[in-house]
Amino acid sequence: xxxxxxxxxxxxxxxxxxxxxxxxxxxxxxxxxxxxxxxxxxxxxxxxxxxxxxxxxxxxxxxxxxxxxxxxxxxxxxxxxxxxxxxxxxxxxxxxxxxxxxxxxxxxxxxxxxxxxxxxxxxxxxxxxxxxxxxxxxxxxxxxxxxxxxxxxxxxxxxxxxxxxxxxxxxxxxxxxxxxxx
Numbered sequence: 001x002x003x004x005x006x007x008x009x010x011x012x013x014x015x016x017x018x019x020x021x022x023x024x025x026x027x028x029x030x031x032x033x034x035x036x037x038x039x040x041x042x043x044x045x046x047x048x049x050x051x052x053x054x055x056x057x058x059x060x061x062x063x064x065x066x067x068x069x070x071x072x073x074x075x076x077x078x079x080x081x082x083x084x085x086x087x088x089x090x091x092x093x094x095x096x097x098x099x100x101x102x103x104x105x106x107x108x109x110x111x112x113x114x115x116x117x118x119x120x121x122x123x124x125x126x127x128x129x130x131x132x133x134x135x136x137x138x139x140x141x142x143x144x145x146x147x148x149x150x151x152x153x154x155x156x157x158x159x160x161x162x163x164x165x166x167x168x169x170x171x172x173x174x175x176x177x178x179x180x181x182x
Contacts, residue, residue, distance in 0.1 A: 016108030027089040048076040095149035112154035
């Protein structure tokens with residue numbers, strides 16, 4: 001059975017939960033914490049890409065630019081199609097590709113960790129592991145470009161502003177539990 005949500009075709013029965021948001025929003029920590037709490041497997045698209053391509057994200061950007069990264073993310077998402085019930089932390093730029101947004105909706109539910117740029121920047125300790133910060137003239141420009149994309153693709157949003165990782169995990173877990181997604 002197919003239905004249309006947010007302009008995307010959604011296939012009922014798929015049950016991954018994808019966490020999207022700006023760099024440093026806490027997506028990986030959240031997927032891991034909720035995964036441990038509920039005994040659900042979790043993964044990270046950035047780590048999948050690095051394993052698939054046998055190099056760092058920075059090297060993918062250096063060799064092929066942003067387009068190469070989006071193609072790599074598509075491959076990472078497609079590799080999840082045969083699995084079930086994953087909590088998936090997505091790279092900050094995954095929403096830059098319409099195909100990636102479509103794939104996430106085909107396989108599950110998208111949760112946006114929504115905050116201000118300052119929330120994200122205070123968590124980024126190693127900018128060398130964040131090559132997409134070089135895509136624009138400033139982090140503010142990149143944030144402004146991506147924020148509406150996160151809002152468009154998300155089924156649910158959870159505010160991270162003025163909250164600890166534990167608080168965000170509790171709020172998100174409660175939301176997912178109430179919606180029957182955990």
